[in-house]
Amino acid sequence: MRDTLAEYTTPAGAAGDILKAAAISQAASLKVNSPVAKLKKLHRHLRTAAQNIQSQNFREAGALALKALDIDEKNPLANHIAAIAMDRMGNYELALKLYLRAVEFDPTNPEIFENLGLLAWRIAKMEQAERFFRLQMQLEPGSINASNNLGCVLRDQGRYNEAIEILRSAIYSHPEAAILWSALGATMMEQSLTDEALQFHQEAERLAPNSSRIQHNLGYTYTVRGEPDKALEHFDRAKDINDLPADEAAVSLYARALALVALGRLEEGWDAYKVMHTPAYRKGTRYFMDIPEWTDGQSLEGRKLLLMGEQGLGDEVLFMSMANDIKQKLVGPDGRVGISCEPRLVKLFERSFPDFEIMPHATKGMHGGTLRVPKPRDGTLDYDCWMRMSTPLRLLRNNVEDFHQPETGFLKADPERVAHWRAVLDDFGPGVKAGLLWKSRIMTANRHKNFAAFDLWKPALQTPGVVWINLQYGSSAEELEIAREKFGVDIKTLPGIDLMNDLDEIAALGQALDMMVGPSNASLNLAAGAGGEIWMVAPEKGWTLLGQDKYLWYPNTRLFTSPGMGNWQIAISKLAKALADRAAERKAA
Template identity: 25%
Template sequence: QPIFFHNLGLVLKDRGDLEGAIRVYQQVVRANPKDSEAYNNLGNVLQENKRFEESITAYRKAIEINSNFADAHSNLGVALVKQERFEEGIVAYRKAIETDSNFADAYYNLGNALQKKGDVRDAIQAYHRVLKINPNYAEAYNNLGVLAQEEGQMEDALQYYQCAIKVNPNYAEAHRHYGMALLLTGDFLHGWKEHEWRWRRHNISYQKKNFPQPWWDGSILERKTILVWTEQGVGDEIMFASMLDDLLQMNANIMVECEPRLVPLLQRSFSQIQFFPRGNPSNPKLLNTSIDYQIPVGSLGQWLRQDESCFRKSQPSYLLACSDKVSKLRKKYQALAKEKLLIGISWKSANQRVGKIKSTSLKNWTTILSQPNCYFINLQYGDVDAEIKQYTSGSNTSIYIDKEINSLMSLDDFTAQVSALDLIISTSNTTVHVAGALGKDVWTLVPYISDWKWMLTREDTPWYPTMRIFRQSKIGDWEGVFLRVNQALKTAQDTHGY
């Protein structure tokens, strides 16, 4: 009976037996080649199994049988967009909408595709159409908030996030976006609270550790032991490490699990703290139930950075580079530079989600790299030798590549390299966090709407007292940023100040 096999396929899919569900639906379509519903269900399971080409074939077969099958058109669009075939996906969504003008999910999917493609206005129209059909569609409010935030319309963004949360109080993604927006605007007290929702999100990109200890609730830590475990990227680990000294001031015994490459650097910088390389499984010592509390490092802010007055501006640095390495590198660079200013540069981010808008091209740097009294040293992590060679061969500029430093392999060596320089100029990436934590003069180049760490409009940040922020005045305007940096660099050379 077809209905039995349809239901069996759904049961197997819900149990996670995707291969079993695929076999069932394949049997159904072999027995009944005109069963468009079975082809659609087969496409869904294939798509969930990341067999996108096969799922596309199944959806197209369903549509061939029934050209008015709105769900199949919409599902086809989802599969195409997941392969970044945006134009084809948009066509499929529009077909679904032609078939069913009140198909809210198809409008939402259309908005998603348009948003990813960069068609902001059309995406906004699609999301508003969703809300006209279904005023309780929380995901549409959330995405409108994201788009408003990207356009710098922060009041609208906050309202959209609030609407999403009102419709669905347990919508973790909206809470997280709301928290990031609040932190961006400087509302630390409420922002950190919303930030805690990050652990309830689906498809979280970093791992929540399952240590046995209770989470710290901000209570007194005198003679207590607390385990702090790091999360997210290396730059975030370095920035949040600025709060470790606050825990020391509470007379706590502190144990930290962190990125293995950071252990030598952090152990030197915080000699009273025990550091352990992050592993899976974790070091057995960290599983001891006699440890009083645990907390992820990104959650410390709710207790230690509730407003800007909590930041320790009297301590401009907290990382200590190896002094012998610093001395050796500085002597080498000074000999090469012949009394020129030693400037380290980095121009892009490896962040897959937002790296594109944070990154620049070396061509943008030409006016800066042409400054006569400056010696430029590459701080860009990754294999960029060919990129630098291609750029410098067609210009009168040069960028020194220190072959002895591998920033991805040894963060301790990289930290010494940064510490050996006079000034660091970089887009928002790990380099600026290292420089800021060392108390080096660092100029950070950020997009119009930046990561929450750099807040809005201001040229400074409470996280790093020695940092100066150069921000786009409008979306995508790196040219204006580099004009201001170039002028600031000329002024700095005249006044010997950064």
């Protein structure tokens, strides 16, 4: 039986496949005719374990490899085979211990270091991954895999110059290695150097025209450049070539779905988006409950439906813009809807959707993925079926005309808190009161390109007549100091509010402020959902724009766009002019 293991993910750009390890072939061909009974039994267990790995029956392989270790715990091949099985089962802690034991008893085997590096990379232990790949390079000078993987790990740590040095040196020795050119292109792309990235990816394509990974990388680069039409061409080629492992293929198909949505091809895009809900998409959210998931074509009329939150908090708000339509158009007056959401949203959702049962969900990270369960107050789930919050997109939002919201919003802020914050804001004196956000809480190396660097905000922040209010959750002290010392701008801090957790207050501020300014993060979505005026800085071809020049999800949103993700100064220049116009209007009023 073939195992489907949701936890296993291939790091982006990784070279090497543990299922093609020489250790597996070596173990699978072991002779079992030794006159020594102990050795004969050891070889039998190892050979059968390796054959089970080749059949992708990893649980049986792991059990047999552990039996082999019971016979000889110091056998390096037995430790290596057991580690590979545990690795593919998602038991990463045990796999790591077994790989390290294999190294202890076979310290000159570069393949073990490669597999160790791939595992450490997969579970985001970047410093360990770097160390293992450097050791592999010492044992195997000139290794294409080691050079590629080390360069990619350095890239994922934001150490771009070091990554480029490693990759360029490897390319000088192996100019025919397409994977190295592609890795160099990906490193350039993560710095938003998309012209250079395209040159390197195109050279990789010349060398390996029938590689899904290279076609995907080209598609991703065109996505970052704000050219979803060209991106889709390459994602389609990647799909047609179809030579990626299942988990990488799912990532590429998901990127293709977003390209379709970005082009306004909503029905196709939402249908393709379903790949995110398959076991192959390893980074997706997994759910555990005793009620069945809704399936396509199943009627929801009169049924009891539970909507499960997925992805991040901002996504839950965005998708719940459909909540009232779900009740009216899918379930109907005789049905019932429950919402299992991020715990911090419960209070706001209870006020906003009084006819719905609102409950928190509990979430636990598991080996790069997420496990989520609903937490009803009485401990029981009285529902006929459940669906992910994004699923109704393909039932209710297949055309531009399907998007509609009242300007007052679909989230109901507490009117007393709105009044409170208006009074606080009045104490800051005259001027346009603008809430400011500029980043997400999670700012890994590969997410920085999605947000304008704080220095670029200077012309907007220096607009006379605008009073800036800090709404940035997470760490913001460094940027506030930059604003004071370098820009001459005092961004105000509000008293008595936890910007990360007091989401009901954020919704109230959305209505109390004249506007909220920033990229599309969780707080901006909350304020928009509550009917606040939003000035959003965004790439002009981002998927949430749905191929339009306005933001259909929230009617009170004004867009300030730039082509792609590397030209934020264009969007902020537009923003600065609009702020000056608004401040002048306020002064003249």
